[in-house]
Amino acid sequence: MARYNHREVEPKWRKAWEDGGCFRAQADPARPKCYVLEMFPYPSGRIHMGHVRNYAMGDVVARYKKACGFNVLHPMGWDAFGMPAENAAMERGVHPGKWTYDNIAAMKAQMLPLGLSLDWSREFATCDPEYYAQQQALFLDMLEAGLVYRKSSMVNWDPVDMTVLANEQVENGRGWRSGALVERRELTQWFFRITDFAEELLEGIDRLEKWPEKVRLMQRNWIGRSEGLEFRFETIGAPEGHEELTVYTTRPDTLFGASFCAVAADHPLAKALARENAELAAFAEECRRIGTSEEALEKAEKKGFDTGVRVRHPFDPDWQLPVYVANFILMDYGTGAIFGCPAHDQRDLDFARKYGLPVTPVVCPEGQDPASFVIEDEAYTGPGRIVNSRFLDGMSVDEAKAEVARRIEQAGKGERKVNYRLRDWGISRQRYWGCPIPVLHCPECGVVPEKKENLPVRLPEDVTFDKPGNPLDRHPTWRDAPCPRCGGPAKRETDTMDTFVDSSWYYARFTAPRAKTPTDPEAVDYWMNVDQYIGGVEHAILHLLYSRFFARAMHKTGHLPEKCVEPFEALFTQGMVCHETYRAQDGRWLSPDEVRIVDGRHVEAATGAPVEVGPSIKMSKSKKNVVDPTDIIDQYGADTARWFILSDSPPDRDVEWTAAGAEAAWRFLQRVWRLTEDALPSLPARGAEPPADPCEAAMALRRATHRTIAGVTADIEGFAFNKAIARIYEFVNAISKAPAEGEGMGHARREALSALAQLMAPMAPHIAEEIWSALGETKLVAQTPWPKADPALLVEDTTPIAVQVNGKRRAEIRVPREASREEIEQMALADDNVRRFLDGKTPRKVIVVPGRIVNVVL
RNA sequence: GCCCGGAUGGCGGAACUGGUAGACGCAGCGGAUUCAAAAUCCGCCGAGCUGACACUCGUGUGGGUUCGAGUCCCACUCCGGGCACCA
Numbered sequence: 018m019a020r021y022n023h024r025e026v027e028p029k030w031r032k033a034w035e036d037g038g039c040f041r042a043q044a045d046p047a048r049p050k051c052y053v054l055e056m057f058p059y060p061s062g063r064i065h066m067g068h069v070r071n072y073a074m075g076d077v078v079a080r081y082k083k084a085c086g087f088n089v090l091h092p093m094g095w096d097a098f099g100m101p102a103e104n105a106a107m108e109r110g111v112h113p114g115k116w117t118y119d120n121i122a123a124m125k126a127q128m129l130p131l132g133l134s135l136d137w138s139r140e141f142a143t144c145d146p147e148y149y150a151q152q153q154a155l156f157l158d159m160l161e162a163g164l165v166y167r168k169s170s171m172v173n174w175d176p177v178d179m180t181v182l183a184n185e186q187v188e189n190g191r192g193w194r195s196g197a198l199v200e201r202r203e204l205t206q207w208f209f210r211i212t213d214f215a216e217e218l219l220e221g222i223d224r225l226e227k228w229p230e231k232v233r234l235m236q237r238n239w240i241g242r243s244e245g246l247e248f249r250f251e252t253i254g255a256p257e258g259h260e261e262l263t264v265y266t267t268r269p270d271t272l273f274g275a276s277f278c279a280v281a282a283d284h285p286l287a288k289a290l291a292r293e294n295a296e297l298a299a300f301a302e303e304c305r306r307i308g309t310s311e312e313a314l315e316k317a318e319k320k321g322f323d324t325g326v327r328v329r330h331p332f333d334p335d336w337q338l339p340v341y342v343a344n345f346i347l348m349d350y351g352t353g354a355i356f357g358c359p360a361h362d363q364r365d366l367d368f369a370r371k372y373g374l375p376v377t378p379v380v381c382p383e384g385q386d387p388a389s390f391v392i393e394d395e396a397y398t399g400p401g402r403i404v405n406s407r408f409l410d411g412m413s414v415d416e417a418k419a420e421v422a423r424r425i426e427q428a429g430k431g432e433r434k435v436n437y438r439l440r441d442w443g444i445s446r447q448r449y450w451g452c453p454i455p456v457l458h459c460p461e462c463g464v465v466p467e468k469k470e471n472l473p474v475r476l477p478e479d480v481t482f483d484k485p486g487n488p489l490d491r492h493p494t495w496r497d498a499p500c501p502r503c504g505g506p507a508k509r510e511t512d513t514m515d516t517f518v519d520s521s522w523y524y525a526r527f528t529a530p531r532a533k534t535p536t537d538p539e540a541v542d543y544w545m546n547v548d549q550y551i552g553g554v555e556h557a558i559l560h561l562l563y564s565r566f567f568a569r570a571m572h573k574t575g576h577l578p579e580k581c582v583e584p585f586e587a588l589f590t591q592g593m594v595c596h597e598t599y600r601a602q603d604g605r606w607l608s609p610d611e612v613r614i615v616d617g618r619h620v621e622a623a624t625g626a627p628v629e630v631g632p633s634i635k636m637s638k639s640k641k642n643v644v645d646p647t648d649i650i651d652q653y654g655a656d657t658a659r660w661f662i663l664s665d666s667p668p669d670r671d672v673e674w675t676a677a678g679a680e681a682a683w684r685f686l687q688r689v690w691r692l693t694e695d696a697l698p699s700l701p702a703r704g705a706e707p708p709a710d711p712c713e714a715a716m717a718l719r720r721a722t723h724r725t726i727a728g729v730t731a732d733i734e735g736f737a738f739n740k741a742i743a744r745i746y747e748f749v750n751a752i753s754k755a756p757a758e759g760e761g762m763g764h765a766r767r768e769a770l771s772a773l774a775q776l777m778a779p780m781a782p783h784i785a786e787e788i789w790s791a792l793g794e795t796k797l798v799a800q801t802p803w804p805k806a807d808p809a810l811l812v813e814d815t816t817p818i819a820v821q822v823n824g825k826r827r828a829e830i831r832v833p834r835e836a837s838r839e840e841i842e843q844m845a846l847a848d849d850n851v852r853r854f855l856d857g858k859t860p861r862k863v864i865v866v867p868g869r870i871v872n873v874v875l
Numbered sequence: 876g877c878c879c880g881g882a883u884g885g886c887g888g889a890a891c892u893g894g895u896a897g898a899c900g901c902a903g904c905g906g907a908u909u910c911a912a913a914a915u916c917c918g919c920c921g922a923g924c925u926g927a928c929a930c931u932c933g934u935g936u937g938g939g940u941u942c943g944a945g946u947c948c949c950a951c952u953c954c955g956g957g958c959a960c961c962a
Contacts, residue, residue, distance in 0.1 A: 056962095058962090059961090059962050061962090096962070099961080099962065100960085100961070100962085101961080101962085172960075173960075181960075182960075183960040183961065184958095184959085184960060184961080185960080185961045186960085186961090229880095231879055231880060232879085234878085234879065235878065235879050235880095235956095235957075238877090238878050238879075239878080239957090239958085239959090241878095309959090309960080310958070310959080310960095311876095311877080311958050311959075312876080312877085312957090312958055314876090315876040315877060315958085316876055317876090319876095345876090349959095363876090364876085439959095440959070442959080443959080443960080445960095446960065447960095448960090515960070516960095516961095516962070517959095517960095517962085520962085553956090553962095554879090554880085554956060554957085555956060555957070555962085556957095556962085557879080557956080557957070558878095558879095558957060558958080558959085559957085559958090559959065559962095560962085562959095592955095592956095593955085593956090632954095634955090635955085664887095664899090664900070665887050665888075665900075665901090666887065666888070667888080669880095670881075670888095671881090671955080672887080673886085673887065675886085675887080675901075677886095677901055677902070678887075678900075678901060680901095681900060681901060682900090684914095685900085687914095688915090691915090731891095739887090739888070739889090739899090739900095740888095740889075740898095740899085742899080742900090743888085743889070743898065743899035743900075744898095744899080745899095746898095746899050746900070747898075747899065750899090817895080818895085819894080819895035820895090821894085821895085821942085821943070823942080823943090824941095824942060824943045825943095826895050829895065850929090853929095861942090862942065863942095864894090864942055864943080866894060869894050869895090870894040870895070870943085871894095872894080872942055872943060873942090874942045874943090
């Protein structure tokens, strides 16, 4: 008997799918559609197991939905702009475009053998001029609609390389290449008005019922709506034009606990003071060296500088508070200035302790004596009664907030304000490998949008990366172009767009990838929205929020209908792929194929030296704990790789790739094939009449078949692919153990094997086709409707029920399905072991949950 | 630092809405087959105590609610993701 040979079988079926045009999507208004999308990959050059996991999951959904009768759209493309291409250009002198397209070709060649049910005819890369031309058109429409503007904002500046750095290019405050201390620097940059949609984006989350709750929560927190008070302090000793200091607070109730004000280093008041005060200027410089990331700001030691300026308390002109410049105040949030109440905010408390400022509790927890309530080293942020606060004393926190707001508003010193943590989306990048921003700078007309007929504004091919900085800036001729308005000489904008822009609308483009406009109304109307979106949880906030914004902006500019403002109906976030780490004795990381297990010990294959086995962590090149999908596919086949990566962990959690697990998957597929081949001679012809009176074993197998159909269907619907696979293992065990002979066994076995092929098909599509055709079927599984479970075969005559005495399991009884509570109770009390524990006593209470449990309470 | 998750045998995990903890797989152990091995097949497999039945303990830690808690509540520990220029 021949072994199942994936090297022959898998290409054969891929060709059959291709020849049958199985996965080519065509709009058909008469049929229900289903749009399945996995987050498209960045073309790094090699696919990794994370891709295999992501696309295997999407493929399960796509194939399952197709079998359920849906007209499925399942496209693939490339998120192709971005920094790594420029890094490669700098390191190896290869053009970013060539590097990217070579990578795409290599990755596609690796992906095709996976047998994914993708419509490759819709493929595009975001760096294709046809794609970014439409993106530029969208930009121009958004500009016209007032959704785009320019403002000054901060970047990480490397003073040696004279270039802007990404946050990941800043290591310990220094540029990754130059090693120079990085500073914050102001630059005029392009922004999308995402904050105009803050409320809408927040409210929209409520309707995303098929999104993970954790993602919805993260997005809500990210938008960070707060209701507070913006008000003005009168300043003393401030430079001209700074007679008032405007602060924003969500805790106006703590105003009598205030002991200082603090402003950001980039606050206009701080800048004005720094011009006169060298020491303050130096401190502001130091603050700017922290960089631009919120993480770095928050982790930095809290420091302040007393400006000497004072402000008057709004409710007591004789009470003065010092004004500090502090490194933890964000210019982008609120007004860039706060008042600090140390007793009820941890950061303010840390700051006050450091600079010896008073700490006065003004909220006293219920049940605490205000006289003895003191703050030690932990701020109190909970509810309570207001104390030490004159006219607010005795109020609740909420009452006091309202009262302070009322009085401040009445005095004309401020107003209630809803504030959002969300900031406008800065899209300017001072880089080459991105979508050019299609505007010109004209000395006569100012900033002028490029005419649509001139799109795309193409990236020039002849660029060099021998010097740091943006090659577009120093290109000899590219910048020169006529002003679209006056025709005079003008200069092109050299900023390109953030790559998040590219990925914020690709899902819409897939519905009509060759359209001469960004979208095609008919295609969008039929295919949108994405019915199931699948990707890594690391994109839970930024990518998904930007896409939600972009869909709204596209609606506003007429490129998407109203129904598309939430483009992803259902979202699934998958976990990472991990592997053990290996280290040689000299500390070198070793890759899994450099390690062997000899007598149960891990040793280095080349030398036999012992190897230290480290924890299983996300596969990464730096730790060398990567397994190349192509190696696995060569050795075991695509079905094995897909089967294993889906089998071992719940899809939303991390999965650990193990060689033993992959081998087990391979053995299982071999076993299924043997089972089929062994059974073939004993099967009745397809469509033969089943016997009228099958034996009990045949009926048991039939029940197992239909239980499995029902179970696997529910598991796939619920994204529990690991459970679906466990169920299939059980089912195969049941088929193997079923007796060979008996009335109706042949029919039952044929039915079981047919169902097995169909149920395995979404996960392991090649072997499923091989089994299917061995059973004499003429159509492809890929073209066959999903099997239906017969409800009559799902019910059991008796069910087992556990019996507890005082909550501890003491016996198990089998009861008829239709047994009443009383009957179940009688049977439970009659059980030997239960009677032993009753010891002749009468139970106080007997809890009977039919179908589940009996608990006898003494 | 802030926001969001997670933790169950030697390992990955299962346990539907509070109702038999450990399905299924891996590793391990024992057996069959074989000249031998590979492959395959059969059996055992949380810990303790047992000849066996039984019993006791057991879902990161400490408390709580309940007839009953892996599941709900409170407080913690450790691990992971995100923090706006990585994608």
